[in-house]
Amino acid sequence: MDNRLVQTAVLGGPSSDSPLYLPPELLAAMAFRRRYRNRRYYCGRLLGGCGWELNNKLYRDRACHFAHLPGGPECGRIRSGEDSADHLFMHRALTGALREHGAKQRFEGTFSDGECTDLLVSNVGDAWTVRIQLVDLPFDQFSALDDELRGALGRFDWMVGPEADRTARILVNRDGYVVRIRCGEEEGERVVRLGIQERAAEDIEWYRLADCRIEDNGVVRPPTPAPAPTEPIGVDHARVLAIVVALRKACRSDDAELAIELITQHADVIALVEQPGLERERRVLTEINAWAFAHHRAINSVADGPAYVLSKKARRKLQAELNRLRESVQRRRPDDRI
Numbered sequence: 124m125d126n127r128l129v130q131t132a133v134l135g136g137p138s139s140d141s142p143l144y145l146p147p148e149l150l151a152a153m154a155f156r157r158r159y160r161n162r163r164y165y166c167g168r169l170l171g172g173c174g175w176e177l178n179n180k181l182y183r184d185r186a187c188h189f190a191h192l193p194g195g196p197e198c199g200r201i202r203s204g205e206d207s208a209d210h211l212f213m214h215r216a217l218t219g220a221l222r223e224h225g226a227k228q229r230f231e232g233t234f235s236d237g238e239c240t241d242l243l244v245s246n247v248g249d250a251w252t253v254r255i256q257l258v259d260l261p262f263d264q265f266s267a268l269d270d271e272l273r274g275a276l277g278r279f280d281w282m283v284g285p286e287a288d289r290t291a292r293i294l295v296n297r298d299g300y301v302v303r304i305r306c307g308e309e310e311g312e313r314v315v316r317l318g319i320q321e322r323a324a325e326d327i328e329w330y331r332l333a334d335c336r337i338e339d340n341g342v343v344r345p346p347t348p349a350p351a352p353t354e355p356i357g358v359d360h361a362r363v364l365a366i367v368v369a370l371r372k373a374c375r376s377d378d379a380e381l382a383i384e385l386i387t388q389h390a391d392v393i394a395l396v397e398q399p400g401l402e403r404e405r406r407v408l409t410e411i412n413a414w415a416f417a418h419h420r421a422i423n424s425v426a427d428g429p430a431y432v433l434s435k436k437a438r439r440k441l442q443a444e445l446n447r448l449r450e451s452v453q454r455r456r457p458d459d460r461i
Contacts, residue, residue: 129177129189129200131208133167134159137174140230142167142211144313145179147186150412151311154390156181166191166198169230170208171237173198183416201237209284209306209313210239213255216315216332221246245276252276255304257284265293282317295322302343303327310394317343360401362392367404370411382415 130147133139143164146152156179166172166189175195181187191198214230221244232242238258245252254272272279283291285305294301303318317335318327328345336344366389373382386393396405 128186129166129191129203130205131170131203132164132177132189133170133208133211134162134164137165137172138168139165140167140169140211140214142170142208142215142313144205144208144212144308144311145187145189146308146311147188147205148311149181149183149187149416150386150390150393152179152181152187153387154311154394155179157387157390164189166195166200167208167211169211169232169239170200171202171234171239172200199237205308205313206306210242210255210257212306212313213284213304213315214242214244217244217253217255217337220332220335220337251278251280253280253282255282255284256287256290259287259289262293265290283320291320295320304332305329310397317345319343319345360398363395363401363404366392367407371407374411374414379415382411386412386415 128147130145132143132145134141134143143155143159145155164177166175166177168174173191173196175198176192177189178192179187180190210232211230214232218228228245230242231244232239234240235258240256240258242255242257243252244255252272260268269281280302281290281294282302282304283294285303291301291303300319300321303320304315305318306313306315308314315332316329317332318329320327330345334346336346338344366385369385370382373379373385393408395401396408
């Protein structure tokens, strides 16, 4: 019996180093399902998992998650939450950033009790290597390892993860700074970010690794900051607005099936509603989503998508709630209308 909420997997095979993250929110999870509909994913060994194949479970009223297919072995995986594959996301992002310098390598990391403690990434010809340290090291162990790695690798630098603050302080005290690395969720994806922790600075300013430039000698160049927009991005705003208008028309005509189809087909556009400046659209979409999916209780247990219709008896029981939700959308003040 698999009673844990597994949010991460690997793509392609049990020993793969290609990570996947299943967002717990329904719309983002539906977009994930469509993207990987014909692919297979596993409780990967590089996640400390059993290697068994996984399925995705989507729900409206609780967190979406992966689940082991029947017949698998007892899984002793320790970490299964949203950050449980961050070491693989870091590896993929960093090797991708170094690809222009010739880097192409399989995952090379150390595990202890099913958890990744560190990994190494090198550029072309191993001219420069970075060690990502994910757990704290005692000072004596750090010093000995630092000498050992410099002797073996030559040009070598540290990046320190979010759970290794003591090791980060050792490097700040020695060098005046340290490069920190972490992952966070952004539009249903795990995104790798870098930040520079300095001795005199209290806060760390974080940048997407994809926006940074890493030179041949390992120097990390953050992006040049751009002024923050005061209005929503025009193209994204227009795309969201078009979907909201179509959904409101479906709501006014009591066509929940059309609303479900629009929500399913345009989940990538609907995800843009989280951008600043789209608060009205976000409120309307939240109400329409609740109204539409009230017709589809069966989505809590099926595996192939949300196109399901309740029985007549169940529909009658839901009708009062459906009317209340639909009227909530229709009664919006004129200045709130999209």
